[in-house]
Amino acid sequence: xxxxxxxxxxxxxxxxxxxxxxxxxxxxxxxxxxxxxxxxxxxxxxxxxxxxxxxxxxxxxxxxxxxxxxxxxxxxxxxxxxxxxxxxxxxxxxxxxxxxxxxxxxxxxxxxxxxxxxxxxxxxxxxxxxxxxxxxxxxxxxxxxxxxxxxxxxxxxxxxxxxxxxxxxxxxxxxxxxxxxxxxxxxxxxxxxxxxxxxxxxxxxxxxx
Amino acid sequence: xxxxxxxxxxxxxxxxxxxxxxxxxxxxxxxxxxxxxxxxxxxxxxxxxxxxxxxxxxxxxxxxxxxxxxxxxxxxxxxxxxxxxxxxxxxxxxxxxxxxxxxxxxxxxxxxxxxxxxxxxxxxxxxxxxxxxxxxxxxxxxxxxxxxxxxxxxxxxxxxxxxxxxxxxxxxxxxxxxxxxxxxxxxxxxxxxxxxxxxxxxxxxxxxx
Numbered sequence: 001x002x003x004x005x006x007x008x009x010x011x012x013x014x015x016x017x018x019x020x021x022x023x024x025x026x027x028x029x030x031x032x033x034x035x036x037x038x039x040x041x042x043x044x045x046x047x048x049x050x051x052x053x054x055x056x057x058x059x060x061x062x063x064x065x066x067x068x069x070x071x072x073x074x075x076x077x078x079x080x081x082x083x084x085x086x087x088x089x090x091x092x093x094x095x096x097x098x099x100x101x102x103x104x105x106x107x108x109x110x111x112x113x114x115x116x117x118x119x120x121x122x123x124x125x126x127x128x129x130x131x132x133x134x135x136x137x138x139x140x141x142x143x144x145x146x147x148x149x150x151x152x153x154x155x156x157x158x159x160x161x162x163x164x165x166x167x168x169x170x171x172x173x174x175x176x177x178x179x180x181x182x183x184x185x186x187x188x189x190x191x192x193x194x195x196x197x198x199x200x201x202x203x204x205x206x207x208x209x
Numbered sequence: 210x211x212x213x214x215x216x217x218x219x220x221x222x223x224x225x226x227x228x229x230x231x232x233x234x235x236x237x238x239x240x241x242x243x244x245x246x247x248x249x250x251x252x253x254x255x256x257x258x259x260x261x262x263x264x265x266x267x268x269x270x271x272x273x274x275x276x277x278x279x280x281x282x283x284x285x286x287x288x289x290x291x292x293x294x295x296x297x298x299x300x301x302x303x304x305x306x307x308x309x310x311x312x313x314x315x316x317x318x319x320x321x322x323x324x325x326x327x328x329x330x331x332x333x334x335x336x337x338x339x340x341x342x343x344x345x346x347x348x349x350x351x352x353x354x355x356x357x358x359x360x361x362x363x364x365x366x367x368x369x370x371x372x373x374x375x376x377x378x379x380x381x382x383x384x385x386x387x388x389x390x391x392x393x394x395x396x397x398x399x400x401x402x403x404x405x406x407x408x409x410x411x412x413x414x415x416x417x418x
Binding site for chain 2 (some may be wrong): 029030031033034106109110112113114115116117126127130160163164166167168169170171172174175177178179182187190191194198
């Protein structure tokens with residue numbers, strides 16, 4: 001009895017996960033506005049009515065996709081967190097994660113650009129996510145300053161450096177999405193190292209051999 | 210006779226221009242994929258059939274929007290071009306241009322992200338535009354090196370610096386589109402000055418008072 005009940009329940013979880021994975025792909029490829037529930041249902045191989053049993057509306061599906069993505073990200077950063085300059089160098093690991101999760105990255109940039117429209121349903125999520133990322137990056141820089149690894153900077157310059165980190169990473173990620181031959185990890189590594197040397201006050205940028 | 214002929218012809222040009230302006234806005238706000246000819250026609254105040262007399266298809270309208278945008282950009286950069294480090298500093302002027310043409314900027318970023326989908330009709334345009342922008346930025350850096358304003362760098366590092374400039378500008382622009390209070394021009398100015406000092410080999414980042 002328990003087993004016959006568990007079967008369909010487990011199938012429901014699997015199906016729900018399939019829909020979420022496909023939604024990441026479809027919204028990431030076509031945008032949330034242009035992506036349709038009909039297409040997601042068709043690609044999963046269910047009817048729109050079956051999809052509606054899992055998600056009430058397109059917006060409900062979007063909310064669940066964002067929750068799914070945050071859980072996945074939380075999982076990624078579980079464990080011992082590096083601090084100070086090592087935490088800045090750790091951003092290349094984030095890029096390696098993106099290389100393995102192109103759909104999430106494409107979705108995030110797509111929603112980021114779509115959310116420049118104030119009426120977009122992901123607007124608040126995106127704005128809050130940028131703010132929390134900025135605070136997180138600023139904290140990494142301030143910790144490195146406090147540890148004596150970087151030279152002291154006034155708080156507003158720490159904020160500027162955090163904004164530059166976000167800007168450069170977003171831009172490099174877009175270049176990689178447009179050109180898979182672009183070496184995202186190396187380019188970000190080079191940028192982070194140049195940033196660390198600049199903020200250490202190291203006199204010269206070493207020239208590659 | 211000439212005048213009665215010119216009237217409708219001139220009206221046609223005005224109407225065409227109205228449609229292009231509205232298309233920049235609608236595609237910029239909702240994306241090319243989600244933006245519809247129906248909505249553009251309605252917002253201009255013409256029927257879809259009247260719009261079809263000016264543009265054969267949605268893709269035709271997109272092509273004309275991109276041509277319109279390039280002409281506008283070409284106009285912007287007419288006149289004496291600065292060279293070397295002054296040409297890098299001139300990028301803050303480009304940001305001021307963006308502040309006055311939010312629609313074009315939003316359209317460009319929207320198409321850039323949408324075009325990460327290889328089947329997107331603006332794909333080739335966007336990929337070529339990134340390549341030509343990269344070459345243009347690399348030339349500015351190389352000219353500054355040749356003029357003795359920046360320290361010598363191997364060609365692949367010049368390319369990396371050009372990619373970083375594009376990445377940071379794209380990313381800062383996105384931050385401004387998401388938050389109009391973000392001071393795009395000051396933040397880009399600060400980044401460009403820090404880049405110049407880094408590439409000059411200047412020992413320290415001056416700290417703001």
